[in-house]
Amino acid sequence: MNDQRQRDQALNIGDSFIVQAPAGSGKTELITQRYLKLLSSADVPENILVMTFTNRAVDELKHRIISSLNRARLHPPEEPHKLKTFDLANKVLEQSSLKDWDLLNHPSRIKIITIDSLSSLIVSRYPSIDQLIPPQTMINTYEYEQIYQEAAENTLLLIEESEYQASISSVLLYLDNHVDRFYRLIVQMLSKREQWLPKLYIEGALDINLLEILAQELIVEYLEALRRTASGLLDKSFFNLLEVSTRHDVSKIKKLPGSTIEDLSDWQTISELLLTKSTGNWRKKIDANIGFPAELKEEKLIFKEILESFDSEVEFKKILNNLSNLPSAYFPESTSKSINDIAQVLKLSVAELKVIFKEKGLQDFSEVGMQAIHALDSRDEVSDIALLLDYQIKHLLVDEFQDTSYSQLSLIEKLIDSWQEGDGKSIFFVGDPMQSIYKFRESQVGIFLEVMKGGIGSLKIKSLALSANFRSNKSIVEQNNKIFSQIFPNQDNLLLGAIHYSESSPASQVEQIDAVTFYPFSVDQDSEEAEMVVSIIKKSISNNPNQEIAVLVRSRSHLNAITILLQESSINFEALKTEPLRSNLFTRDLLSLARAMLSLADRLAWLSILRAPWCGLKLEDLLVYSDSIDQTIFSQLIDADIVKDLSDDGALRSRHLFLATEEAIYSEGKFSFVERFSYALSQLCTEIELNEQEKSIRSQFLSLLNHCELNQSLDIKTIELMIKDLYAPTQPASVKLMTIHQAKGLEFDTVIIPGLGKKGKNDSLPLIQIQEFSNNNILLAPIKSSYEDSESKTYLYLQYLQKQQTHFELMRLLYVAMSRAKDKIHLLGSVSKTGRAVSGSLLSFLSNYFQQFIDDIPIQDAIIPVETSLPKFQRNKMLPALSSRVINDVIQSKNMPNNIDLIYQSVLGSTVHYFLEHCLFEPSFESIEVRFKEFGLPTKLIQSYSKAASLLLLNTKRDKDFEWLFKYRDSTEVEAEYSNASKTVIIDRLFIEDDTLWIIDFKTASPNDGESMSSFIGRQKHSHQKQIKIYQEVLDDFFKLPSKAALYCPAASQLIII
Incomplete structure (x- = not known):
């Protein structure tokens, strides 16, 4: 393995590292090994904190580490990389025994959390006056828009107050008194306030003079780069040619322009001479419009020769084209007032949102993140982060570091603010900038590059890069290398989020014929494309029924036709959050x-x-x-x-x-x-x-x-809002349908990527565009007012930066999709009416590579509309309301079904579980009633259900098995949560006795009227046997012990062994 030296170096726990780990390179195994190595010499496990970004990643890492510890008690594996993990895990078990950690029975001491969870923990522990109010609840997704809308409406109501009237009136007038648009733009900004709010408070952020200085610096920097490129291409003969032009603005350019603001107009003139305005390509026609009429025949021929010599100068053409995207060097006076008024209104809307949060006891993730940073800023009040976390962090590991946002980076920086070189503390960042695809969550791939280049805080950090690919066969790795080395930019660009491609080397030498196959379609062939996807799936299943097949798409809507055809073909599939x-x-x-x-x-x-x-x-x-x-x-x-x-x-x-x-x-x-x-x-x-x-x-x-x-x-x-963000449930299957974003971190035998020719949706324009540059410099511009014809050049420049960042992220999205495959990749996409890939589509990146296939597509003169069939009219055969009773009979309420009783029974069960969990067997009647009130039980039922709960708890204490069930054991865990790769389970009570793992599940069920005890026991066993088996399967990954399971039913005073 040609990167083994880097992998070994990453386990040097005395140094800090940032590791670039491309797809399939064994990133999770490496971070597991680093964690185990740190753990083997730690004073306490809590000294080591692992952070990542999703609960799925947390579960995977926890499972990997705990499984490694459990396997360490078995025979050594044969694979070299697994043997390394095995040895490290054994050393951890030795340290656990020496330090009396008992890690296998107390896995909660392994600190692996999401960065959002860390923020919530810090905020909950921060001793501020605000925390004297009751703990705030995280708002549900469907409530976001409602809460933000309420804040926007309350902001507008402040127009009645003299202090705010001028700024709010100004913004409203700016939007042509369009109240709904005012609300919509404020709601949009509030949903992303963690991105712009801190920037508005940076010193000088709203100073028009400083904004102009920054804009001018950006222009000068750009012209300097243009001048360097042009100096070897535009010689004296070119400028001699310009002297004869009939246009004064052309003939006055005697030499290569400089790089000052005053030189910008000359460069723009040169760009107009060389490029067409409509296409941005090198000009073919030389005429009087650019100052070369028919009588200048000889000069026109020379000019044409010069232009033809530029055919291969792609970079020069690109830089000239982008002159039109530069910001304004000078801002009109009205801009200063608009910016300050908009900023004031935005700050007011945030203040109103905070009021709503406080009144309703709510918060969102943005609020928690900003409060956490504020807490860590308050070092005069909280001198030691350990006071907030209950433990001292000495080693910080961050997985998927390429997905970090600037606000999250700020949190990390404040966590390690007091760390010094040589104090025995370390940082370990691991990720892959080529897989950074979460710009919509404000992840900034440039952060990875910044840390690689300049470190973080006062710590020196070493850069490592892995290259081995353990996932894909040799053919796929080589094809991906060939494709993406052409697609990705040659150089990194922090501002634009441009990342160069790093080639992988295959660990496998298995080669596959047609490992990557492309299927081109014309614009009118969506149904044929969907049929081809189903055909590929059928053939793949026929070749290997046991393989996992994934259909990956950019947008969920791209799966609509495919799901219908799969259903019609009776092919089982698992749609992961794809059908709203x-x-x-x-x-x-x-x-x-x-x-x-x-x-x-x-x-x-x-x-x-x-x-x-x-x-x-x-x-x-x-x-x-x-x-x-x-x-x-x-x-x-x-x-x-x-x-x-x-x-x-x-x-x-x-x-x-x-x-x-x-x-x-x-x-x-x-x-x-x-x-x-x-x-x-x-x-x-x-x-x-x-x-x-x-x-x-x-x-x-x-x-x-x-x-x-x-x-x-x-x-x-409210019901429709709640449903808006939910997806139809689905059953597990070997054929999986999902978005590319959902597939990140996963792998499949065969990957099918349809819809490559389709574009994504365009982002809506924000009220104010803000971009942060180096050294906390801010450039911002407001959206055009109702009386302006177009956006300002600065707004368009900032929008151009956003589009470029999106463009480069789209490249990375394609890489993520194509790097999921082990054996085969099938690519499907359609071209436009002109026979070219649609700009902004994934196919636009692949079109050069597969051009010979695209050229063979027959292009229709007109688009033939695809017939869409309406849902088939269906009627149930059975009409139960007629068959279950005689017409005109009055239904008695006693015949009401027991669906709602199941809900109330679950509330009863939850209440009893709560008191059992806290070993409260004789709580006051009032405390039981309070619990039911919190659950929202109808008032008329509270007393009877409280009596039932009290009786169940009393039965428990009087039971003959009480002492055995609830006696103190070091191994006891209550409400213990465990996860494997596919399931998460919560066990009511768990303990080890006589080298046997006991799984106890509490049930509030009771015998039916006239039911014998033996029948009741049989019914309970039958009802819960499957669930108990799932518990045992999950726990078997963590405890290599024989297990026994039992249901405890206090209503019947029965401990039922399953």
């Missing part, structure tokens, strides 16, 4: 039912549930209801004058809908909404009519309704 819950037809039916029950006057909702499969009314019958608008559709269902105009089938199905919803609607006030909804749904469709996905969606929807009702936010707007 709200786009699922069954979800739409549930939403319609909720709307209908919340408002009898909502005619569209009632017509929708009449048409839904559980009723299935035909169009001619639906028209009967839509024609009559004098009464609600619910009342029309039993109106004889309406029903007589229906077909026999329509009348029967209408009666079914009425009977299914009647009791649920008339029981308002007697039962909760979720009870009534659940009952109506059970009457509308039977269990047998629902597939597994629909059953999962039903449970998800009922939980959502229950949450809304408990939080007194039961309205259709």
Whole structure:
């Protein structure tokens, strides 16, 4: 392995490193080894902190480390890299024994957390006055927009106060008094406030003179680079040629312009002479428009020869083109006032948001991150970070460092602020700048380059680069090297986020014919492209049924046609957060039912549930209801004058809908909404009519309704907002559909990447563009006002920087997708009507490499519209509301199904679990009632449920097995959370006795009326055996001990051994 020296060096724990680890290079194994090496000589495990960015990465690292420790007690592995981990893990176990850590029984001492979790921990421990208020709750995703909107509205209301009237009025006028636009732009800015708020408080950020100085420095720096490039290309003969031009602005240029602000116009003139304005290519036509009329025939020929000599000068052409993207050297006076007014309004909106957070006891991740930085800034109040964390950090490891944002970097810098060279502390950053694809989360790949170049804080940091690829076969590695060495830029650029490509070397020598295959399509062939994807999947499964196949796309919408064809082909697939819950037809039916029950006057909702499969009314019958608008559709269902105009089938199905919803609607006030909804749904469709996905969606929807009702936010707007960010559940399968972002960090045997020819959506323009340069210099510009025709040159320059950063990130996104594959890559994409790859598409990067295939695509003269089939009209065969009871029978409330009882039973179980977890077996009745009130249990049930909980706890204490269950053991863990690669489990009680791992699961179930104890025990075993098996499978990865499991049922005083 040609990078073994670097890998060995990375385990020198006396030094700090930043390691570039490309895809497939064994990054996780390396950070695991570094962590184990540190642990083997640590005083306490808490001295070492590992940070990463996602919970999935945290789980993977924890699993890898704990598994390594467990395997260390077995026979040594044969593989050299695994043997290294094995030896390090053995040394950790020796240290654990020497220091009495007992790590395998106390894995919580292994500190691996997300950076967001660290921020939350710091904020929760920070001793500020604000913390005297109750702990704040993290707001749900669906609440973000509502909260930000409220802050925006409150900001506008401040216009009535004299202190703020001028600035708010000015901004509102700036936006042509468009209030909705004012709200929309403020909401957009608040959602990203951690990115711009600190910058607005940098000294001089709003000083127009300093902004001009920075803009001028940027222009001069650019002209210097242009002059260096042009000096070897534009010689004296070129400028002699310009002297004869009939245009004064051309003929006055006697020599190569300088690099001052005054020289900019001459450079722009030269650019106009050499390049066409429309395409930006070298000019082909020399005419009077650029000062060379027909009579200058000889000069025109010379000029043409000069231009032809520039054909290969790509960099020169690029620099000339980008002259038009430079900022303004001087800002108009009105800009200064606009900037200050907008900044004032933005600061006010943040203040209003803080007020809302405090009043409602809420916070978001941005707030937590900024508060954490503030806490670490307060070293006069908190002199030692250990006081905030309860432990002293001596070694910091950060995984996926390429995904760091500047605010997160600030947090890291403050964590190590007091560290000095030679004090025995170390930093270890590992990541791959070629896989930095989270710009939308404000990750800045330039940070990785900055740290590689200049270190961090006062610590010297060494750079290492890995090159071996253990994932892909030789053919894929070599193809990727060839492709991406052409695509990626030759040089790094911190400002633009440009990263050069670092080649990988294959660890495997296996070669694969057609390892990378490209399938080109014309613009009108979306359906053919989807069919080809399914064909590739079928062939791949046929060749190897056990392989994992991934279909990776840039956008979820690119999977729509593919999912339909896979379903039609009866191919099982796992769609990871790809189908929005709200786009699922069954979800739409549930939403319609909720709307209908919340408002009898909502005619569209009632017509929708009449048409839904559980009723299935035909169009001619639906028209009967839509024609009559004098009464609600619910009342029309039993109106004889309406029903007589229906077909026999329509009348029967209408009666079914009425009977299914009647009791649920008339029981308002007697039962909760979720009870009534659940009952109506059970009457509308039977269990047998629902597939597994629909059953999962039903449970998800009922939980959502229950949450809304408990939080007194039961309205259709809130329900739709909650559904907005949810995805339809899916079942595990070997064929996986996901976005490229979701696939990062994963690997598959075969990777299929369709939709390469499609563009992503454009970002909306922010109220103010802000870019931070070196030395805390800030350049900013406001969006154009309603009375301006176009954006300012500075705003466009900042927008150009954003577009360039997005352009380079798109290259890296393609690299991430193509580096997931072990054996085969299939690339599919369509070209535009002109036969070229669409600009801004992933295919635009690959088109040169696969040009010969693209040239063979037959291009249609006109786009043939693709026929899109509407969802097939479906009707359930069974109408349970008719079959379960006689028509006109009055439904008794005792016949209500027990769906809601399950929710309340789970609340009872959670309450009992809480007291058992804290070993409180005789709590006061009041404390039990408080717990039920916090869960939102209806008042009428609190007393009876509190009695039930009290009795269960008392039964526990009186049980013959009480002493054995709850006696003190060093190994005991309560509510213990463990994860393996695929599952996370939480165990009620866990302990080791006589070298046997005991898994105890508490259950509040009790025997049914007349049920014998033996039948009850049998029923419980049958119900929970599968779940217990999952517990044992997960725990087997952590505890290499024989295990036993038992259910403890205090209601029956039974310890049931499974």
